[in-house]
Amino acid sequence: MAASFAFLKDVRPYKTAWRVQVKMLHSWRHYTQNTGETLEMVLNELIHASVRKDLVNLYVNRLHVDDWVFIENFGLSYATGQFRPTSHLYKMAFIPGTVVMHCDPKSDSSFLSLAKFQKIQSGELNSHMLVDVIGQIITIGELENLEANNKPTCKIDFEIRDENDERMACTLWGTLAEQVHRACENSDGSNVIVILRFVKIKAYKGVRSVTNSYDTSQVFVNSPFPEVDSFRESFIRARLLCTIYGIDTDWTWYYISCRSCNKKVNHIHSGVHGVNNKGVKPRFWCDTCKSVVTNIVARHFFYMFMLYANVMDTTGEMKLLLFDSICTEIIGQSAPSVLDGSLDEIEDPNNLPDPLNNLIGKTFLFLVCIERENIWDGKEIYRVSKALLKHGVLPEELLEYSTEMFRETSIESADKLYILFILITRNGSALQRGGIL
DSSP states (O other): OOOSOBOGGGOOTTOSOOEEEEEEEEEEEEEETTTEEEEEEEETTTEEEEEOGGGHHHHGGGOOTTOEEEEEEEEEEEOOSSSBSOOOSEEEEEEEEEEEEEOOOOOOOOOOOBOOHHHHHTTOSOTTBOEEEEEEEEEEOOOEEEEETTEEEEEEEEEEEOTTOOEEEEEEEHHHHHHHHHHHHTSTTSOOEEEEEEEEEEEETTEEEEEEOTTTOEEEESOOOHHHHHHHHTOEEEEEEEEEEEEOTTSOSEEEEETTTOOBEEEOOTTGGGOOOTTSOOOEEETTTTEEEOOOSGGGEEEEEEEEEEEEOSSOEEEEEEEHHHHHHHHSSOHHHHHTTOOOOOSOTTOOOHHHHTTTTOEEEEEEEEOHHHHHSOOOEEEEEEEEEEEEEOGGGGGGSOHHHHHOOOOOOTTHHHHHHHHHTSTTOTHIIIIIO
C-alpha cells in the first residue's frame, strides 16, 4: 500500500501508488460499444474517475454518493472527450489492485463550482467542459413528448436568471425534464430555484444556452444547499400596486443587445475604436466581445426594452426599472415592433411612441425586487421581476377588482422585520401601501 497521502491536484501518471481521501459527488453508468458498461464518478477536488466493465461488480457496492473514502493504487491518463465533467488535467482509472476504504467525513460541502452566466454567454468558458449553474426559473414551456434516436423521450425549455438578473436559456431531456416540469407544477407560485450540475454549453447562431449531457447531468430543485439559501437571500420581493404617471426620459427606453453575449452594444460615431462611420450605415461596438459589427441584421442583434417608470400610489412615489420581458407583457408589443426596424439614436426623448404613452395613467400590480443596493447603498430605483396584473387598469376600473388581491403581501427574507423597518422609514416609499403594509 502507498504510505503517503496526496491531494488530487498533485497526482501525476508517473506512478500508481497514490493514496487519496475523497468524497463521492456523483456516479452514473456509461455504455459504449468499445468499453461496455462502465461506472463513472466525479470526486471532490473535481476529478473524473472510471471503473472499467470487468471491475464494476467488485467496486460498485463500496462506492456510494456522499460517502468519504480512501482510494489507493490507481492509474491516471489525460482527460479527453468532447464533454468532460471536470477541468482536471487527468482522469483516474481503477485497476485490479485498487483499494477502497471508508473513512470519516471531512466536509458536508457539495463542492459546487458555479459558473457565471456572463462568462457562459460571452464564450469565455471552454464549451468542452461541463458546468454547474444556479438560477431562478422565470419562464417555462410545455413538456414535449417526442422521439430521439428512435426512442420516446420528453423535452422542456425554460429560462433562469441569476442574482444580477442575467438570463440563461436551458433545455432538459428525459427524466430531468420531467423533474423540473413537476416541480414547477407543484410550486403554487413560489420561487423555483434550480441547480443544474454537469451540464453542457450549447451554442446556436451565436446564442449560448445549457442542456443536459446524457446521464452525467444532475438537477436539484429547491434543494437544501447553502448556495440555494444564499441565492434566495439576494431576492427580497414585495407586491406593489401602483399607477404609472410618467416615463423617465433622461434614459433611453430601449437598447440594442449583442446576440452573441446578450450585452448592450453602443453606436459607433466617427473616429471611435478606429472606425470611420461617416457616410455609412450605423455600426455598433460590443464591449464584451471587443468587436465591431458591421452587418446590421436581425441575427446579430436583439432590440430590448429598458424602461424607467415613475409610479405612485396614495402614500408616495418611486421609480421602477422594467426590463424587456416585463415591458413586452404590459405593452403588448415587442421592442422591435415598436421601433419598426429603426437603428437611429433617440433625438427627442420626449417624443415617446404611442404604446409607451398608453402606459401612463394605468395601474399595475408588480412584484418588485428589493436588492442589497436598495437596503444598504440607498439606491432608489427598484427592479420589477414580474407583472402580476399584466394589462393594466384605469383608476375607475379598480373597483372591479378584489381589494384583497392588491393588499396581499409577499416578502421572502429571514430578515423580514428588519427590512420592513428600513423600507417604512425611508422617504414615504410607495412600497409601504402597495406591497409591505
